[in-house]
Amino acid sequence: MADTAHLSHEDRSRLTRSAAYASTTVAALLLTMKIYAAWRTGSAAMLGSLADTALDIVASLSTLVGVWVASQPADHNHRFGHGKAEALAALVQVLLISISAVGIAARAIQQWLGGVRPQEAETGIVVSVIALAATFALLAWQRHVIHRTRSVAIRTDHVHYQSDVLLNLGVIAALALDRWTGFSGADPLFALGIAGWLAWNAFQASREAVDNLMDKEWPIEKRERLLExxxxTPGLEGVHDLRTRTSGDRDFAQFHVWVDGNMTVRKAHDVMDRIEAQLQAEFPGTEFLIHPDPEGLRDEGAFASMDLLKTGPDPELSLPTEAKP
Structure with a gap:
């Protein structure tokens, strides 16, 4: 988190755009090579790899658009910024990965039933080895960018290209087995395995994007740390109505604090300033909204107004409202 906190908005935008540009460039390079390899070999596994790479280009372009929109500063119509554009781009990628998985599986079954075998396996293997080298280089740069920026869109793109490593290894294994062992079912069998792997990755990658869009609460450990x-804090009598969410690379938290009802507005403001300074040191870059209440005042209709430091039957709701020293 510290690395992210020290990044300026411009540096983060530059890093995420560089990862998106790299992703698009690698996908375009691999697409050209795989078109040739699929034409020469007729391999279902290679065709599946080609289809996946074609979708990689569209996915990478959607990532580029997403990180560009997310990098725009808050404006009159988007006062919380544009961070959710990254989650939307991630969902576009999930959709494309799913389409790719279905298409690969359908082609593999068709080829298996038709008994079609690949030709010129050596060509497909060479192309897949080159694709592996380019993918490893891209993954290394994406890992660096994700570590610095926590970008949801780049992380989803990273998952996609991680699956490409397995995909290319599968193509090499399928072609090698067919070419040198005579196992005619290797090509469609590996293609089906690749399709299943892509489908699983699509499901996994969708979870964080959906949580981001649905304003899911922070993990319970992180919320408990906030209260700790x-x-x-001197002058703090309690905390209630804690709400948290994440939008792109930014975290938001809002809560009410109880202070002595006889305290002046200035002194209450000083208490909140101390609280915010402590939280900014622990959660840099997070936007906090703190509202003061006279001690004991509670909105009985608020869902989050359960006692924050008391243990309840549901561990997700055992978080807080009373934080007296």
Whole structure:
């Protein structure tokens, strides 16, 4: 988190765009080579790899658009920024990965039933080895960008290209087995395995994007840490109505604090300033919204107004409202 906090908005935008440009360039290079290899070999596994790479280009372009939109500063109509554009781009990629998986599986079954075998296996193997080298280089750069930026879109793109490693290894194994062992079912069998792997990755990659779009709460450990940081703040009598969410690379938290009802507005403001300073040191880059209440005042209709530091039957709801020292 510290690396992310020290990045300026411009540096983060530059890094995420560089990863998206690299992804698009690699996908275009591999597409050209795989068109040739699929034409020469007639391999279902290679055709599946080609289809996946074609979708990689569309996915990478969607990532590029997503990170560009997310990098735009908050404006009059988007006061919380544009971070969710990354999650939307990630969902586009999930959809494309799913389409790719279905297409590869259908082609593999058709080829298996028709008894079609690949030709010129050596060509397909050479192309797949080159594709592996280019993919490993891209993955290394994406890991660096993800570590620095926590970009949801780049992380999903990274998952996609991780599956490409297995995909290319599968193509090499299928062609090698067919060419040198005579196992005629290797090509469609590996293609089906690749399709299943892509489908699983699509499901996994969708979860974080959906959580981001649905404003899922922070993990319970992170929320408990927030309360621990401010527990002993002088003048703080309690905390309630804690709500948290994540949008792109930015975290948001809002909550009410109880203070002495006889405290002046200035003193109450000083208490909140101390709380915010403590939280910014622990959660840099997070936007906090803190509202003061006279001690004991509670919105009985608020869902999140359960006692925050008391244990409840549901561990997800055992989080807080009372934080007295």
């Amino acid at each position: 940081v401010i527990r002993d």
